[in-house]
Amino acid sequence: MLQPVSVGLKFGFLIVLYLFLFWVATSSLFDLRRGFGGRGSGAAAPPDATGIHATVDPLQVLGQEFEPRLVVDGALGHKPGVAYDLASGATLGRGDVEIQLQDPFASTRHAKITRQGRTLVIEDLSSTNGTYLNDELLNGPAPLRDGDQIRIGDSKFSYYQ
Amino acid sequence: MRARNRELFGLVPAALLLTAGFAAVFIQESGKLSNVSLVYGAVFLGLCLAGHIFIRITLPHADPYIFPLVAVLACFGLVMIYRIAGATEARQQAQWFVLGLFLFAGTVMFFRDYRKLENYRYLIVIGSIVFMVLPRVPGLESATQTQTYGAYLEIHVGSVTFQPTEFAKIGLVIFLASYLRDHRQALAEGRKIFGYRVPPLKHLGPVLLLWGVAMLILVFLHDIGSSLMFYGGLLSIVYVATQRVSFVVIGLVAFGVGAWYLGTHIPHIDSRVQAWLYPFKPSLYNAQSGSSYQIANGLFSQAQGGLFGQGFGQALLTVPGTHDAYVPLSDTDMIYAVITDELGLFGAAALLLIYLLLVARGFKAAMLARDSFSKLMATGLSAILAIQVFVIVGGVTRVIPFTGVTLPFVSYGGSSIMANFILVALLLLVSDRARRPTTT
DSSP states (O other), rough: HHHHHHHHHHHHHHHHHHHHHHHHHHHHHHHHHHHTTTTTHHHHHHOSSSSSOOOOOOHHHHHHOOOEEEEEBBBBOOOOTEEEEEOOEEEEEEESSSOOOTEEEEEEEEEEEEEEEEEEEEEEESSSSSSSSTTTOOOOOOOOOTEEEEETTEEEEEEOO | OOOOHHHHHHHHHHHHHHHHHHHHHHHHHHSOOHHHHHHHHOOOOOHHHHHHHHHHHOTTTTOOOOOHHHHHHHHHHHHHHHHHHHHHHHHHHHHHHHHHHHHHHHHHHHSGGGGGGGHHHHHHHHHHHHHHHHHGGGTTTTTOOOSSBBBBBOOEEETEEHHHHHHHHHHHHHHHHHHHHHHHHHHOEEEEEETTEEEEEHHHHHHHHHHHHHHHHIIIOOOOHHHHHHHHHHHHHHHHHHHHHHHHHHHHHHHHHHHHHHHHHSHHHHHHHHHHHOOOTTHHOOOOSEEEEEEHHHHHHHHHTTTTOOOOTTSBBOTTTTSSSSSSSEEEEETHHHHHHHHHHHHHHHHHHHHHHHHHHHHHHHHHOSSSSHHHHHHHHHHHHHHHHHHHHHHHSSSSOOOOOTTTSSSSSSSHHHHHHHHHHHHHHHHHHHHSSEEE
């Protein structure tokens, strides 16, 4: 007597299951496209050769605040939370530089942050123990992005703009 | 729809599926519609909601599809286990599911900044390997059966049994992701010999170690399934870290040679291969040990399913007229065969699609992650999950020799559910960090 119900439930189960899968698949496909910069952005946006000098609308720049700064997350001799202004760049190291480190693993002149317009670039100054940007050993100059983490020996900093 | 609302929406079909599944099983069992199925559905929805609210508070930016996909898998597991093994086992499975949710919450709370895991990477790898060989330690091995069908997989502490390999897979992925984060460049570059890049030997160490671990699992635990799962998963991290196909080729050849040698010299593995090659040979089918009975009947069972399956509760579980299992271990290793029997090709394909989407979401999290450790860890965790599904489904469908690993979130078994909840917690943590909008 309940045979039709049973069959109905089986097909109902399969239909709901496939609808669910269809929903996940379509919405995550859209999500995947968005992850790479939106639908058809490759044709609309001008090709950006370096990826550093992104074209910025000048009107937008005026409205936005730009305060590049280095915040101490944890470093010997520095108070956590203190922010250093990077508006004109800075050099990090154990010697006589703008941001002095007391870290035993730091070199005298360890790393240099320079400003190029609205982009700040960090470069390792051939230090002995290297500079880590987001836990990756720095290999040549690299542009800094908001929220990046910089580590020299045991000293840790975050970059904000 | 906002991400978290999508997640909430996705949980509704999961609860509906559970209700429908239980209703169908009850009809088959007692011949009447029972409102108990609604209660089960409501309880399940409640549990998922609790998980959802926890994620909403702690991981607001995490991937919204992973949790609903896991919930649907768990729903498959609960319905099928109730139907195959009975109410006691299903209740047990549900308890493990709850425990798994707590473990999930614990992992998220405790490893909020999962990158601190890196500080303990050598502890984690040594712990994992020791953990894995524990089943061979006298006194810890299973009291009732020293081996689980020829492989050493379980340990007994008091009345608790668990499978350490399920947890060890996560530990090894964390270690390798952390190690390769630091050494991938040296590994990828290397020196050129005869126009071919050879990585420096000292950096090859961990890759050789992996090969060693895989062989160790084969030799000590007699387990091809776990061995293949570990090796495949870890090799995929090496590939992603170095972008060198040669590592994969060399790795697979090395594994093949090792597996072939051990396969022909360890009788247990050899009998598995024989059963895979000739499942319908009468002498093997009727053999007392190393029989192909399970694989052959699993194939019959899947064939009976047809396109849409026989319906819930209709599959043949015991040999007619006796109490012998028609498909042995149908609630753990062979659960895929019973699902195919009852829901057909479409049901089985849907199950595989769930895993496919889950793994795709994992890779997506890896792609969005900003630092290499997160990238490599998410890749490794997703890959090992994918390969685990491949190993067990491949075994049941006779693509590769059959070995017992669990079907994640579906098979009956506490270790598997809990370990996989930890895995999902780590994936969501990576995903949350990757999708968090940068503060200005």
